[in-house]
Amino acid sequence: MIDLEIKNSKKQLTVAVAGNPNSGKSTLINAIAGTRLQVGNWSGVTVEKKEASFKHGNLNIRIVDLPGTYSLSPYSQEEVIARNYLINMKPDLIVNVVDATNLERNLYLTVQLLELGIPLLMALNIYDESEKKGYKINVRKIEEMLRIKVVPTIATQKSGLENLLLEIESFASKPKNEILPMLHYNNDLDNSIKNVVEEIKPAYEYLNENKLRWLAIKIIEGDELVLKEFGIKNRNELINQFCGHLIKGHDSDLESLIADARYGIATGLSHEVLEKPKIQKEEITEKIDRIVLNRYLGIPIFLLAMWLMFKLTFDIANPFVDLIDGITAGPMNRWFAFLLASINSPAWFISLVTDGIIAGVGFVLVFVPVIFAMMFFITFLEGSGYMARAAFVMDKAMHGIGLHGKSFIPLLLGFGCNVPSIYATRTLENEKDKILTSLIVPFMSCGARLPVYVIFSSAFFPGNGGFILWLLYVIGIGVAVVSGLIFKKTLFKGENSLFIMELPPYRMPTMKSLMIHTWEKGKHFLVKAGTYILAVSIFIWFLLNLPWGVENKKDSFLGIAGQVAAPVLEPIGFGNWEAASALITGVIAKEIVVGTMAEIYVDNLDEPEKEELSFGNDIKEIGIGFYDAVKSAGINISSTFSIATITAEEDSGLSTLKGVIQTKFTPLAAISFMIFVLLYMPCIITGVAYKQEFGTWKWYGISLINGFGAAWILSLIVYQGGLLLGFGG
Amino acid sequence: MNLSQLKPGSKSRILKIGSVGPLKRRLMDMGVLVGEEIIVEKIAPMGDPIEIKIKNYKLSLRKKEAAEIEVEECV
Structure with missing residues (x-):
């Protein structure tokens, strides 16, 4: 009853927005819906779904953004989604966003949309660019010939959008036409x-x-x-x-006959309504491409662009990462400890909150700056049109190992952090390419593994640290290539992805689009990852602190788990419960391996000094910290363009740990251990990224097995081989 | 002659699309149809894929895919 009343007072209208990729569809939707946009996934698939509900006049409009497609044939996932939605959900109206600079090919989709028998309103977008090219489009004539309404729009300048909404309004006020005019072929x-x-x-x-x-x-x-x-x-x-x-x-099959017929209408129409200037001047896109896709310059420019993106992502993010890390580990920790102590909470509870929960929250928060920065740049690369060029330049090399040209970017980002790089695989269109790329991402040695390398190489190979690091990165890449080839021959056998890709004109993405996209991604990550990490962090805390009142770490559940796992690690050189326990905690993030080792090996190392609690000082500290973070992000950006070197910092407090490690590992076992840490498993946050991108834990599972298998086998070869060659001492 | 054999700058017309299945459908959807004119614009720095101009827009495809497209050069 209530439902009915609402329907009577306000009319409900569902509008599906359809269009080619690069037709400015996203910008148009962002401009109309703005922050009301809700971003999610189409159920069960990795394709993004955006929708928004809002009031306009006496209308309740629900806008659903269909994936950008060139056609409605069942070639790709996107097409199937768009099609199923249109057929099954029966929207009241389709708004077809058409790129006015590329009328003919865009009209091909329009023809297919019209076949569906759903009322259609055309937004003739990017109208400014088409005018700049000297195109004259007879809008009235399109309306006459297709018997639909057409509204010229410039989504980037919000121009024409009011008219579009007016047309939607007037469509809603008219009585519904049961039968729509139909297109005729031959x-x-x-x-x-x-x-x-x-x-x-x-x-x-x-x-x-x-x-x-x-x-x-x-x-x-x-x-x-x-x-x-x-x-x-x-x-x-x-x-x-x-x-x-x-x-x-017709000397061909019926499928292409229909395609011909559709293109017949699209071509005929564009000839009728579009007047092009006699001489077309060289466009900016061609000028840029002459350099960017140049035979000799193409690859260096690509590498430079990638280096810039990588540097900027992590340079902008890192100061904020440190800041967040500092706040959660410092003031926040102290405040909660103080607060809980003041209400007489038991010590174990304070420890659970500070070491389990707050530490867990901290782990999630530190990823946020990286995710934000990365999404910003990826969105920029895609929106500007360079992503397609990057794929074009790199495809040959990537295709050699069964990947797609666009795989390069996620893999590169993986050296900074595997988490954003799993998200970055969404730029790949084909599901198989996406999964295959994300499965080898964990072999790109991320920043969190660096502390482990630093400790071990400085303990055992002082002076040769650089070489050891280099070697580990190369081993990671090598394993990635081999396992990519194996996956291609097994899991994805016989599946061949295509590389039929449009190279869209270069365009400047609007700040608003970039911001919305970046924000949505970051928010999503916070919510999803937050829950899981918190759970795992609390779980590990319990492992360390159960059974109740455990004194010796060896007798804690974690220690026991370590003792159980140790024999598996025996043949690869570090079959002791301490190493095994440390590796188990590495599931949260690999840098924790060092922390756990310190805690286990050096009992009183991490006992912090009791500090006077002062909210005033803490607030000041946070304020100064934020200022410093902004400043160093700025300095980092500018230094990106001069000389900047990546330095691995070494905590002086850990020098004691170094001494202990030297007594527990042989140099050979240390190498084996570093290789193992490099490969053994992607952290749980990467797992959450898998779950979010692919909607299932399956690929994280496969990645875990694959990683552990590769790590164990390689460490075994190195360790046992080393022993045979007499490096055992 | 097929599309993968052409040099940058050359203009041709499509005679036949040899492949079947997803590749053919995708090509059709992108406007690669019999009778259509193609200009080969560029070849990627590593020699593959290639960039063509068709229906007044730019499209890239691998040589293996281009080999399925039979063309005749036009002047």
Whole structure:
């Protein structure tokens, strides 16, 4: 009842927004919906879904952004999603965003949308650019020929959007037309369609004329998904009966015949309505491409761009990472400890809150700056059009190991942090490419592994630290290549991805689009990752502190787990419970391995001095910290353009740990241990990223097995091989 | 002659698309149809893929994919 009343007072209207990739669809939706946009995933798949509900006049408008597609044929996941939505969810209206600079190809999708028999409103977008090119588009004529409304828009300047909303309003106020005007192809084809319609009509009485015609076209086209959905088994008979002359007259299959017919309309229409200048001047895109895709300059420019992005991402983020780390580990920790102590909480509870919960929250928060910075740059690369060029330049090399040109960027980011790089795989269109890339990302040695390398190499190979580091990175890349090839031959056997990719014109993405995208991603991560990390962090705390009142770390659950796991590590050189326990805690993040070792090996190392609690000082500290972070982000950005070197800091407090490690490991075991840490498993936060991107824990599971297997085997070869060669001492 | 054999700058017309299945459908969706004119714009620095201009926009494809497209050069 209540529902009905709302419907009566305000009219509900669902609008699906469809269009080609690079048609400015996202910008248009961002401009209309702004912060009301809700970003999620289409159920069960990795494709992003955006929607927004808002009031306009006496309308409740719900806008659903369909994935950008060139067509509605079932070639890609995006196309299937867009199609299923349009067919099953029956939106009231389609807003078709059309790139005015690329009318013909965009109209091909328009024709397919019109076949569906859903009312359509066209937003003729990027109108400014098309005018700048000297194009004259006769908008009235498009309206006449397609019998739809057309609104010129410039989404980047918010121009024409009011008109678009007005048209949506006036559409809603008009009585619904049951049957929409239908497009006509050529006489031969139209006749065949008509005949098929007559034939199937009795069986599909519930479909109106538009839908029947659409179904007939799909039958002739041989669209398997639709045939299956409607239970049509007699396609061959229908074709033989009604389309024989089409096959004979046209020396090709019916699928391309329909595509030809659609393009026939698109081409014909664009010839009719579009007037191009006689001489087309060279465009800015061609000028840029002449340099960026140049035979000799292409690769250096690409590498430079990647280096810049990598540096900027981590240089901007790092000061904030340190700041957040400092706040959660310092003041926040102290405040909570103080607060809890003042209400007489037991010591174990204070420890749980500070060491378990706050430390866990800290772990999530430190990733936020990196995720934000990375999403910002990735969105910029995609929006500007350079991403497609990067893929074009790198494809040959990446294709050699079964990947796609676009795989390079996530892999590169992986050297900073694996988490954003799993998210970055979303720039890949093909599901298989996405998964394959994300499976080898964990072999890119991330920054969190550095503390382990630093401690071990400085303990055992002082003076050769640089070489050891280099060696570890190279081993990681090598293992990535090999395991990529293995995956390609096993899990993804026979699947061949295509590289048919548009190189869109260069465009400046709007700040608003960049911000919305970046913000959405960061927010999503915070919420999702927060929950999991918190759980794992608390779990590890319990492992360390159970059974109750445990004194010796060896008798804690973690110590016991370490003792159980130790024999597995025996053949690779470090079969002791201390190392095993440290490795287990590394599931949160690999740098913790060092922390746990310190805690276990050096019992009183980390006992912090009791500091006077002062809120005033803490607030001041945070304030100064923030100022410093902004300042050093600024300095980092400027130093990116001069000389900047990555330095691995070494905590002086850990020198005691170094001494202990020297007695517990042989140099050979140390190398084996470093290789093991490099490969053994992606951390839980990376796991959350897998879950978020692919909607299942399956790929994280495979990644864990793959990582552990590779780590163990390689460490075994190195350790046992080393022993045989007499490096055992 | 097929598309993968052409040099940058050369203009040709599509005679036949040899492949079947997803590749063919994708090519059709992108406007790569029989009778269409193609200009080969560039070859990637490592020799593959190639960039073509068709229907007044730029498209890239691997040589292996281009080899499925039979063309005749036009002047």
